[in-house]
Amino acid sequence: MKILGIETSCDDTGIAIYDSIFGLIFNKTLSQSLIHNKYGGIVPEIAARKHLLNIIKLVKNTFKKTNININEISAVAYTAGPGLAGSLLVGSTFGLSLSYSLNIPAIPINHMEAHLLSVMMEKKCPIFPFLVLLVSGKHTQLIYAKKIGKYYLLGESLDDSAGEAFDKISKELGLKYPGGPEISKISRFGMLNKYIFPKPMINRKDLNFSFSGLKTSVINFIKKFSFLNFQIKADIANAFENSVIDVLVSKCERAIKKMSLNRLVVAGGVSSNILLRKKLKNLLFKYKGDVYFPRSKFCTDNGAMIAYLGFLKFKKKNFVSNLKIKVYPKWKIYK
Template sequence: MLILGIESSCDETAAAVVEDGVRIRSSVVASQVSTHAIYGGVVPELASRMHLEVIDPIVVQALAQAGVSLDDIDGIAATRGPGLIGALLVGFSYAKALAWARNLPLAGVNHLEAHICSLQLLDNPPRFPFISLVVSGGHTNIYHVKGPGAFTLMGQTRDDAAGEAFDKVAKMMGLSYPGGPAIEALAKKGDPEKIKFPRSMLGKDNFDFSFSGLKSAVARHLHENPDMSENRPAHVAAGFQMAVIDVLSTKLLAAARDRNCSSIGIAGGVSANRTFVNTLSERAGQHQIKVFYPPLSLCGDNAAMIAARGWEMIRDNQVCGLGDDVYSRVKF
């Protein structure tokens, strides 16, 4: 079964063709990073307009790259939420019109579930059940994944997401957007032990996160230490990054022990941070727990993961009607 996936939840317009939920036939992503970089973050109205400009040629390119036509497609999957309403409407409305015109089933995909499904696109995916972290600029959630489509939320951030904290700290330090890659690159030149930042909620008997206090601690340090000569900026970046990594790793390992899982999967934009991946893998290995993570091409928003989750939904007859709408937030 060939599924055409469409993604437009934030600042990437993407289309992909995936076969039987596991084989990527094509994946095309049009990024808006350069457009939003001068603003230090995504401007929703600009994002929506850019989706409108490129969505049709991106879908055409994905079909051509896969070597198929619309006549070969068995179903369509599009991101329904969560995300920016205007941006979501572009992709979901396009998908609804296409599904109606071609008389194809349509799956309205939860963006967070799709990130977890990106792990199923690996050559050696994690076996069920496993613990999964979806970590990005908008979300930091831990799930117990018991089987296909069976996601139980265990914990989430109570304020800033981890990726959002990276972006805001990078902006404080005058670094480029997006902040994650800029912080990681600078941190490689610093010593994470030089400047100690707080690790929030580690003593709490839950799997929730809080990064606003850490962000404030960095802002306070920068204010009290205006002289950023020599290697101080690198030490700040390294100390901040390690604080985030320590919290994420500790919570994930605790969740795995709590649910007796021997596998942890991480997905979302922050999973592209290889310092995090390597540190978590080393710590997990000490407990005989294996860590799975997607390649860089599947870390950020993409349509292959949307198609993979959509294949499961269409297979199980979880399809949308023309009257269904998008949503900005979701509660598990």
């Protein structure tokens, strides 16, 4: 059984093949970061157009490199949401069309559920139930995962996600897009506690987040400087990153106590942050628990997680039987 996975939720075109016996046998992502970097963020129309150019080329190359006959594919899994509507339509239309031409099932996938379960492709993976910190460019959520398909929201960002805040501050500092990796790179050269920024809602007893106020505070601070040299940028990046990470870790600790559960999965683009990983490992050691991360290449958007979740759904015969194209830009996974 081989499942083709197609990921086009935002600006990365991802294609993968997951095999029921051998696991992941192909995974390739074409990034648009260089294109959107000059705009300081993603331009939805450009992203959708690039997906149109990339997807057929990438799928053809997939079968050429793997020497797999396209007729060996058992089902096509594609991201149906959440994400940018135009980008989702490209992948969904292609995925459904391909499944129809091959007379095989099509499986619409929730992008965030795929992120949540991407850790299951690792040798070290959790048993249910567990807590999940989903932290990406558009989402910051704490979720209780009871079993596959049964997720409950514990808390979420009331405004900007952590990833959005990273992107915005990176732009203000004159760094590249996406902002998370750029902030982390320069932060290493910053002086700890040189500047102190707010840690929004860190003392509130609920499990919600807010990063808009922190973002505004840092932007206003940056504007006080007539010139930003490398060291000033590094010091600001260090202080900002520590504020965000401290909030995320604090809320995770609160969730561990509230749910009496010491298994934590961290997924989404920001989960590759080295400082976040270090502090969460220390936190779970304190509670004699375990924290689980996907490999860095599975933290950002990719076709592998779509193909894997497609495989799980195919086994349960959870796929569409009609060819109506539907996308869900604000699709939620939780109850």
